[in-house]
Amino acid sequence: MNRRPITEDDLHAYVDQALEPERRAEVASYLDDHQDVAARVAAFATQREELRGAFASIADEPLPAELNLSHIIESRRRSPMRAWWAIAAMLLLGIGGLGGWTMRGVLQEGSNGLSALAQEAAYSYGVYAPDRVRPVEIRASDSAELTRWVSNRLKQPVKVPDLSVSGYRLMGGRLVATSHGPAAMFMYDDDHGDRLVVLTRPMSNRNLDTPMMPQSTGDVAGFVWADGGMGYTLVGQLPGDTLKPIANEIRKQTRPI
């Protein structure tokens, strides 16, 4: 007989029904010749059935409401929106204190503020992200040219964020028109084809620095902030807590030293 020797691992795989049919037959014939081992394997199999039986009823129980996946997904989607409404409500009600203080930049900026930038990013996402033919004008392979072009038009050095640590590759970018002049748009995608858009342009207040704030327009959510008078926003169709670390990464890379 030039059969491979039967190992302990084979016996367990036999019990767990994880063997290829051919090997399974070899183990079965070995067990026929070795009654003591066969008894042990049979005991393992009984044990397995008893364990499965003992736990089976748990999987049959009706799911409690808090494990309803649709609810969980729904509440995730709503959360960026809720945060944005909370900020809006805070502004409307004129709640002072630290909240009001950190929001002063937005108030002073008026229609040229972060909410406008957030809106522009959502519009750009809506127009370019679904585009399968030409989502970007200059591809990532010409990123040096892209950087030169947008820096030239925005009249300041623009750095294209590298999001590879977050699993997103630069697809490329383009210049987009806003009511506050040109803005640079960069688009990224991951292995699943999910796309993210980064939009940046100078703010009218050239010294504006703001905290990062959640934003949401329809099903496009993201974060918006300003550093040294440059406004930045990251948007995508992902939950806020997935986008937040990516936004942090962008802020780290683009922040003026």
Place this chain on the structure above:
Amino acid sequence: MLVQVEPLIPALRRYARALLRDRVAADDLVQDCLERAVSHWHQRRDGSVRAWLFSILHNLAVTQFRQATARGRHMPIDDAGERELVSAAAQEHRLIYQDVLKKLARLPEEQRAVLLLVAVEDLSYADAAGVLKIPVGTVMSRLSRARERLLQEMEGVAPGNVVALRGVK
């Protein structure tokens, strides 16, 4: 994602309850797991969604065990857990099931996890290795030790009398 994850929730509950032996704590853990799955869905790698979900759940359970140990709390080893686990099981098997669960509870944590993932949750050896972050060889040796030990407990056999093809200790 709904289509891929929803059918697996009952199995996740079962594994969580088997590890924690407490219905409320186990369901809390599964809820935590599902929330993470939803928010990290786009970061998962290719491969089995089932194995990915069990990894998240197992990590959460391990973290919780560590916190409980750090606070000086111990998981109950009395019969209450077994009674609760099998309360809905068929009457004629109830005693057998309670008995096997009581013995399972005496296994070291690492052996129990392997046995549950492989024998109850039908994860492949490779997937179980991924969930537990150990080599497949270690999965096999833990599985072997777990089964051997459970067998000794059940039959009251002294360790030396067991026929083994390979040293298990």
